[in-house]
Amino acid sequence: MxxxxxxxxxxxxxxxxxxxxxxxxxxxxxxxxxxxxxxxxxxxxxxxxxxxxxxxxxxxxxxxxxxxxxxxxxxxxxxxxxxxxxxxxxxxxxxxxxxxxxxxxxxxxxxxxxxxxxxxxxxxxxxxxxxxxxxxxxxxxxxxxxxxxxxxxxxxxxxxxxxxxxxxxxxxxxFKRISQMDLIARMKVILKAENVSYDEKALKVIAQVADGGMRDSLSILDKILSYDQDQIKYEDTLKITGFAAQEKIETLFLQLMQTHTEDSLSLIKELLASGASSKNILNELIELSVQALLTKKGDKSHTYFLNDFASSLTEIPEEKFFKLTKLANEALNDLKYTNQQAIPLDVFSVKMTHQVKDSPQPGGEVPSEELSELQNQINSLTRQVQSLLHKSALNQTKNKDEAPRSEKTVMPQTNGVAYDNKEKIYHVLMNATKNDLVNIKESWSDVLSTFPNNKQAMVKILEPVAASNQEVVLSCKYELWFKYTNNDVELLGELEAQLAKMTQHNYKIVLVAARDWQKVRADFLSKHKAELLNKNNSERQTPKSNPVVDKAQELFGDLVNIKD
Incomplete structure (x- = not known):
């Protein structure tokens, strides 16, 4: 057969x-x-x-x-x-x-x-x-x-x-993407039934590459079994998928964070020579950066191959995690326009490790020879990328269907919430409807599924919590990520565009940090009690009903907890 x-x-x-x-x-x-x-x-x-x-x-x-x-x-x-x-x-x-x-x-x-x-x-x-x-x-x-x-x-x-x-x-x-845990569990069942031994680390790599698809994970298993019919080896999996070994990615991550330029460039060369692709290396670094930041903030659910990796994170400033994510995404975008895949990765590495050394530490000076050498590396690599991008741009036309979103500066914080965002949130709540929120929530998983791997981690922490006919409030799970996302004009514009496609309706996005959402909501109901009463005066009330409570339930549904 x-x-x-x-x-x-x-x-x-x-x-x-x-x-x-x-x-x-x-x-x-x-x-x-x-x-x-x-x-x-x-x-x-x-x-x-x-x-x-x-x-x-x-x-x-x-x-x-x-x-x-x-x-x-x-x-x-x-x-x-x-x-x-x-x-x-x-x-x-x-x-x-x-x-x-x-x-x-x-x-x-x-x-x-x-x-x-x-x-x-x-x-x-x-x-x-x-x-x-x-x-x-x-x-x-x-x-x-x-x-x-x-x-x-x-x-x-x-x-x-x-x-x-x-x-x-x-x-x-x-239908949602299948979690890596479920993918791994299913692969174990199948491999056991097929009498094939496997390396646990290999299954984790396959689940990561499959990106939530069971068919993709089984297709990769088939490919590896064609290579070696007796077992699923970690080394074979890395060769076939083009992924880099996790411990090498962790090493590279620390080298980038600790500004070891020569070491990071050397390791990148080694990874590319072993069969890893620039795209996969960048995606792995982005995912590791998000996991590492969450670990630094107290999340204990992630495990690492290097024994001292978690402890090393305590010495890294939080701004560097966002910097790595930003520069890696820029490099991924540059990869689309060149066949010389190593260049954007090298540029990313030099940029990531150079800026701290640009500013001398108190009490000491950076040797001018080192600065000059690093600057020459950046200038040379940047010129190559710009030349490639320019050639590609000559063959393309840019469609500008919408005016770009205007940049804005985060205002001084009031109870952890940007003041301009707080006023916008109040505006959404005053005009909020349950139907708009339900419509957005039903489409939210589809919106998230349209984003590539390198942006999945950044959008999965957002959740719609209130909506009017024109705007939607998204709660951001982590406050630090809220500050970063609130300034990411490109990401917010992309979210709005995908949301419009899925819901067939245009919504402007307003962000709030999850830790501040409860307080903002309570403050709104307290400060606008009179307006809410007036808004409900025209509606017929039963003797035991309360217009403020009714409006709160209309806005927030099951989130409202009524106490006497």
Whole structure:
């Protein structure tokens, strides 16, 4: 028998086999058990997170003749036929290659015919965002009022490209990236069943590269097994994925933070020669920088390979963590415009280790020869990057759909909150609606999923806590990160753009540090009690109701804790 790829061999056959999407699978099982099945579903989320697998399991369960607590039995004739792809009532369509009006019209003409084997005729349309606008329009009416025996399941990795008219006619489920812990646990189960030994560190690297996708992690496992069929070795994993050994990245991180220019450049050369890519080195440094800062602030959940790594962090100023993240992101952007991938990485290293030595420490002077040599390195490397960027720019045109966000300076702190932000937060709260907040929260995981690895750590600590029709307040988990993000005009602009795509509505972002959010909210309710009373005077109140409490519940929902 021909070899079958791991991701196909181990594709889930039950809802309980799907990893990391428990909320979705439980909901689908309960819908089947209670007989409350909608006519159309939309599964959105990153690649390899279980969208198509859930669609197939759901279609199989709908036609199973011997359901087991909402799960297909996998033994009846219909289940066996579904697993073999031989059931006529389950129709899978790849929208990437069948995206025209004629294909959708063909579906529209055939939905009226009753199923021949099972109870439902199920249409699974994968990568639905690839349909043409004409095809979407042809699908609209059928999707809104299909026959009782028809269920549509649409799946997409790019939800923002699906028209709002389609989304509003479906039950939407947002599939999230699978955590590294869940990916590693699943890989262990599979490797044990396949009788393959493994190195724990290798699985951690694979989970990091897979970026939340189970299919990607199993594809990488397949590639490594082709290299060595007996075991998954850490060294082989690094070679195949292009990642650098974690202990080497930790060493490089400390060299950069301690301004050891020559050592860092030498180690970078060694890492590149061993097969690591500049992009992966920079991404690993960014992720390590975020983890290290959290460790410095007291988070004990991260472990490191170097014994003295955690203790070394105490001597590093916090501003350097933000500096590394900023410079690494700039280098990642420069990599897009050159084939000489080592140059932006070298420039990043020199910039990161040079600035502290630019300013002499009290009581001593920096040798002029060293400064001159470092300055020459920077000038030479910078000229090379600028030359490459200039050549690339000649071949591109810049689209400026919106005016750039204006820079602003963080005002003096009042109770930990930038004063101008505090006034903006009050403005949002005075006009806040529960519907806007719900709309944003439902789309938030999709917004975060659009960001690349190097920015994931910076946006995952943001959470929508209040919203009006024009603005949204995002709570930032860490105060230091709040100050940094509040000045990152580019990141905030990108967040606003992605949020507009997902919600089909424009919202301006206002930030607040999480530790200050409770106080700002309480101060607002206290200071604006009269306005809130007046705003609710026109509404009919029951004898026991309180307009201030009512308004607070409207603004903040379940977050409000009412005390006598």
């Amino acid at each position: 021909a070899y079958q790829a791991l991701y196909r061999k181990w594709r889930p056959r039950l809802f309980d086999d799907v990893v990391g999407q428990e909320a979705i699978t439980d909901t689908l099982k309960n819908a089947i058990k209670r007989g409350k099945v909608s006519h159309a579903f939309l599964f959105g989320g990153p690649r390899g997170t279980g969208k198509t697998s859930c669609a197939k399991i759901f279609a199989k369960a709908l036609n199973c003749t011997n359901l087991q607590d909402g799960e297909p039995c996998n033994e009846c004739a219909n289940c066996i036929a579904a697993d073999q792809g031989a059931m006529n009532d389950i129709i899978e369509i790849d929208a990437a290659s069948n995206n025209g009006v004629d294909e959708i019209r063909d579906i529209r003409d055939k939905v009226k015919y009753a199923p021949t084997q099972g109870k439902y005729k199920v249409y699974i349309i994968d990568e639905v965002h690839m349909l043409s606008m004409g095809a979407f329009n042809a699908l609209l009416k059928t999707l809104e009022e299909p026959p009782e025996h028809v269920v549509f399941i649409l799946a997409t990795t790019e939800l923002q490209k699906v028209p709002a008219t389609i989304i509003s006619r479906t039950q939407r489920y947002n």
